[in-house]
Amino acid sequence: MKLKYIILIFIFCHQNILSQDPKKITDQFFPDLDIHVPTPALSKKKGFTNYRELLFFLDELKNKNPSLFNYKFIGKSQKGKEIPMVFIGDSSKKNIKICYMAGLHGNEPASTEGILLLMHNLLNEDSLSGLLKHINLAIIPMANIDGYEKQSRYAANGQDLNRDQTKLSNPEMNAIKKAINHFSPEVMVDFHEYKPYRVDFVKFGEYGTTSMYDCMFLYSGNLNVCPLIKETIEDKFLPIAQNELDIYDLKYHNYLSSKHNNNKIYFNLGSVSPRSSATSFALSNCISMLMEIRGVGLNRTSFKRRIFTTYLLAQSFLKTANSENIYVKRQIRSCSNFPDEIVVKYNKEKTPYQLDMIDVYNQKIIPVDIVLYNGLKCEKVQTRKRPKYYIIEKDLSIVADKLSTLGLDIDTLKFDELLEVESYNIISQSESPTLFQGFYENIVTAQIENKNLVFEKGTFIVPMNQRRSNLAVETLEPEMLSGFLRFNVIQPDDISKIHRYVLNKEL
């Protein structure tokens, strides 16, 4: 028995080589689709679209549709490859703006391939081309080019770009943030694939289970995200997408990720952390989702099915953004009525949950009892008054620069000024026990102290009535889990140079 478990764990751990879907599971649950996919990867027997083929594909679309399709380069990968961003639609019109990203993790190829299929069909299918009068679409089809060319999740320096959305320590993420904020979408969707065989699943079922969902929806339950964003996703975008998935008998669920701690497995539902894109873009007041397609480790098994699922979701979100454009824009405008308090600490609701999974041995769907930490149902634990401005001392220009890359407008004081402010006092401080992205996280608790201080001319001020101000909350408050202090952008001593201005007076 013990040996069987060891073998199974080995198989699950080395799933890129060994534990792709067994043929029986593919045939029964994930049969491939008999459709024509006119993208580069499908014109060859193995492998995926490479960078050269991507540019060739984009150039072809551009040459055939010069008035509707364009692309520009937004920056370079670490290995010096220029990152393309595609623009589809008539940019002279004030249409609703939607932005898609794919390939941020380089080993999730159905994301890029599905988005290339979307581009092709938007320009070639009559049923979709009408959409182009009413939407402006921007697409980053291969966000992590160096990773993609090696089919590796990571960038060339080994970092995970979807954990770098607040620290901004990689050139790719800096370029992507600047370009997307410049485009300023109302709807942002980041397409990924997820790993259906996880080592945690070995303990379920007869000898292990695998996920049964063709796709999973991930969106933010972070309490500093405007609640109308989640409402818009749940009331409009998901039901319409789910109807379309039902037509093709594609299975879906809200995104669940498993973790183990002290020999116990638990599952997280929903996104709360702005280090990743779903919450990061939601904090900038846009309708933000991350789609996970069942695919990591499957190589080209069920590949057309995975591409089609990506494509189906992408075109569904475009149709919803178009049909609901007045509602979406109104919801986003209403998000600018910011609440009086911000949430510094929260707890996720913990509930028992029954998750349907595929028993790998019996090839049957079975219910599995799990413990769920529900990130879509968080409860406040600690709050602070929302400041009217954050004030950042002149020598912390790195903080002002990062906020600016995140799309915030930063002002400066025109004269030396005596101001009554709240400053932070660190009362406990430690480092995370393990490295994350190559650094130890600063874990602190802080208290607020009232002070009267003279600030020099040129001191940075961050007005908190601007669209992306919730990103300032999540990066500047010292306890925040993806904040600048936690992620070593600044050190504990620096926190004395960040202040909160809470009086109701203009600076």
Ligand SMILES: [Zn+2]
């Ligand atoms: Zn991913």
